[in-house]
Amino acid sequence: MNGQPLILVVEENIHNLELLNFHLKTLHYSCICAKQGIKALIVAQTHQPDLIILDMMISDISGGQVIDYLKREKKTAKIPVIAAIPWYLEQNSERLFLTGINGYLTKPYNLKKLELLLSCHLTQLNSSSLL
16 A cells, blocks of 8 residues: 555544544544444455554444454454544543553543544554664
8 A cells, every 4th residue: 555554444434534634644644434433354464564553432332342353363363453442431441441442532522632542552553663
C-alpha cells in the first residue's frame, strides 16, 4: 500500500468511522474500515494491518472477544490494538490493559491524542522490525 502504514479501524458509528478514515488519510496512513467485530477479525487475518483502532462497544461480538482472538492467532498476535471507549468509562481504563491493548482513546475522539498514539506505536513497530 505505497509504503504507508495500514490501519484497521473498527467503529460501529458511521460518523466516527468516516471521521477516523478521513483523518488517517490526511496523515498519510492507509486505512481499512469495519463496522463489526467478525468482519474486523477476517480483515485482520487477511491484511495484517500495522495497527488496529477498536471500538470496544461494537454490538456483534464484544471488543474483549475481538482482542482475545487477535492475541491468540499467530498472524495477528503482535498487531498493536488501540481501544476506543466512551469518555465515562475512562476511570476503568487500567482494566483495559489487562485485555492486551496497547493504548486507548476516549470518545468523542481527540484527534491529537490519536496522532500521538499512532506515532508512538508505529515508531515502536518500525524500530523492532529493524532489529
